[in-house]
Amino acid sequence: MAYRCVQCGFPIKTLYVQYSPGNIRLMKCENCKAVADEYIECEVMILLIDLILHKPKAYRHLLYNVLNQETVETEGLFWKSTLSFLLLDAYRSLILESSREDWGSSRSFTLLILTCWKMLMDVFFGNLMFFSTFLIMVRIFLRTSLGNPRDKDIVLAISISSYVKVWEFPSLVIFIIDLFVLSSNIVALKVFTESTMSRCIAACLSAHAVKLFATQVLNFRLLGTWNNDGVQKISS
Template identity: 25%
Template sequence: MKKFTCIECGRGAEELYRDFGGGNLKISHCDHCEQVVDKYVEFDPVLVLLDALLHKPQAYRHILLNSGIQFHWRLAVICLLCDAYIKWAHLKSADTTDTQHHMGFYALEWDFYIMFLLATTELAVFLGCCMLLLQFSRKALLSPSVRFSSVVRALLLSSFGKLLVIPAVIWGETNSTVYLGLTQLFVFTCNSLAMRVTLDSRQDVSCGLVALCLLVQYLTSLSLHKLLHIPT
């Protein structure tokens, strides 16, 4: 099994570049498409992020298959905090009780911690559903070279769009249905592209997989809201 992946054609590659010593490097070319295996090894991370925002598969292949980035769990915690804040803000907007909003009050606001647990449960259901679907259709969707840990990593890293909640907080748009809907749509498209790249599958297959997992997550969320008597 080859260690790297050509970002242009998706085929395996032995190396991204060759080091001749003394700071002399030569970028490797793919044996199949004859393009540069990974042009992003020379790019600034900001440019890579911009291409990821533009949904370029090459950028996703670099990030998910060639870069070796391992901070996905830390990113997941930050995204969970963003999710919890939006849920908490929605809950507070439905509460007519006038309270003083300051940092000490936020720290003692137990509802926020409940929302964090709810967001964590929803993420666990989403990932668990994806793993079950891949397990049941392992021969059709999951090649022997793809591990479940790689799929989880891809889904967590491609959920970076949830950080768009931060400007929503700054602009006071935490209750904007349009803004939050567009954010969720962006995360959906990012997750779908990440699955397409990781599984090397068709776009409709990856979109269907993510959509089904999100549906299960949504139904679970509704059930938990009713169980805990939380306004939806």
């Protein structure tokens, strides 16, 4: 992955020239003639604010110029970001379950096991459906082939663009956060693939919808199994 100008996305060989420690000169883009990446001299908080504001140039800086294959070991970063994504999704599921259920001492051990099992299925099965659908939709809408080296980069971009899940938030606004994650995924996909906004929206929305549908169906089946077992125990 080559460096990119954060303004227009044009490939660039180097972002700056260093004359001495602490003395650098930012390079200009040959295409738009602007400074290729002004975030190099900015505080991290400024980058974070621009990411929250969904500015494409902030995503170009992060995905192309920070997470560059020449400077970052992307294989390890891919697995770390995927694991972090799953852990944060488990935390989200825990918040939802704690808001729906009474987590007091009166809960039976069997119901506790069922709840933990449902959380694990939500996280692993739901995200398996999410990423599988996402890659298929990318192939359909963005006309890329499955199994190529860019698949890992795309999954990495989606995982990192879900950074908002690390925030502390009450369960009442969790679905607003989900919408924000969806919009972040769309911007990251558009920046990384340089495709049209409508195609990126279709790909991301399809993946999130399939994940929601799959987890809801799974939860209904688990709840039905629990209710049937409970009725049988009571009747016996």
